[in-house]
Amino acid sequence: MxxxxxxxxxxxxxxxxxxxxxxxxxxxxxxxxxxxxxxxxxxxxxxxxxxxxxxxxxxxxxxxxxxxxxxxxxxxxSSADADKLSNLLNGRNEKISKLQDEQYLSLYQGYTEHDLKFTLVSNLKSSIKLLTHPSIKFTEPAEVTVSNSYFCFTGDFKSGERSLIQAFTRMFNGFIDEEVTLKTKYLVVGGLGSEQWANENHGRKIEKAIMLKESGHKVHIISEDQWLIALMKN
Structure with a gap:
């Protein structure tokens, strides 16, 4: 629901x-x-x-x-009402898919899935020596499903610019939320992190996701590595 x-x-x-x-x-x-x-x-x-x-x-x-x-x-x-809801949700996703495909097409146009994964892994390896913050404790283990899930992104990413990360997510049929909302399933925290986050002074998106979780909403706060592994498995 x-x-x-x-x-x-x-x-x-x-x-x-x-x-x-x-x-x-x-x-x-x-x-x-x-x-x-x-x-x-x-x-x-x-x-x-x-x-x-x-x-x-x-x-x-x-x-x-x-x-x-x-x-x-x-x-x-009732089964009739369930069919109506399914049609409404599918229609909404189709509209969002069209809009986001137009928004991100120029960023991933020309990539094959093999090229995409190679680019992500190469970017990640090239930045592996950059500062990370393992002391950030708000990410959680989660089984990540990309297709038809809504993702929001925060922080700086080891594997590329945020716009490229969003485009790659869209390429694998994920949806992008610019802010954490009730439909957001995953908030992805960039692997470069923040010194403030390490000291539990979380950003606005993280604070909202934590608040929603505490209210019983199904939003998962995951790491960039978890997002990357999910794309690799796709």
Whole structure:
């Protein structure tokens, strides 16, 4: 349910507040309006018919409060609603893929996968003597899946400029988040690190990822080496 957008309409103020808090605690992104990108509209008894009709026209899943609570508790919805959600998510990823391919195409255009991996490994080997900070303790062991996962990057990287790192990630069908958001699955910390990070004075992106983790969101803080190994296995 991470990064699913939901809006609540037709509820008394306190009931809406309670439902929104439950949604936030369950990793939904709560919206105040039924936008065209909305995944779920949860409707109460006073929901306006125009808003519901618009949501249906956009393919948004319509749930009662009981249906929403069941989704939170069990992860289950009807097969028809599951198909709608799948179509919405696939459509969003296709739009993002197109935009990011256009953004990064010039950086990896002409590379084969073999060229790409050789470039990454060469860059990494050439910078191996540069300062690293093994005392940075916020990275974690994680099984890293590149394809269809959202990556955010922070710090300086041994294996190349950040823009190139992002382009290589996109080449292997990963998505790029410029900031840590609820849909970010991996925050990749550059191998050159920072003296401040070594002293636990973390950067803004790291602080937000830590906060999200503590709130129960599924974001992993990984090292550049973990990211590189994942690409090598791809």
């Amino acid at each position: 991470d990064a699913l957008e939901i809006c609540f309409t037709g509820f008394a103020k306190q009931q809406r507040k309670d439902l929104e808090e439950l949604a936030t605690e369950s990793s939904f992104i709560v919206r105040k309006a039924a936008t065209k990108n909305l995944h779920i509209l949860c409707v109460g008894g006073n929901a306006g018919p125009k808003k519901v009709a618009t949501a249906k026209a956009n393919g948004t899943v319509i749930l009662s409060p009981e249906g929403f609570i069941q989704l939170v508790r069990t992860g289950e919805i």
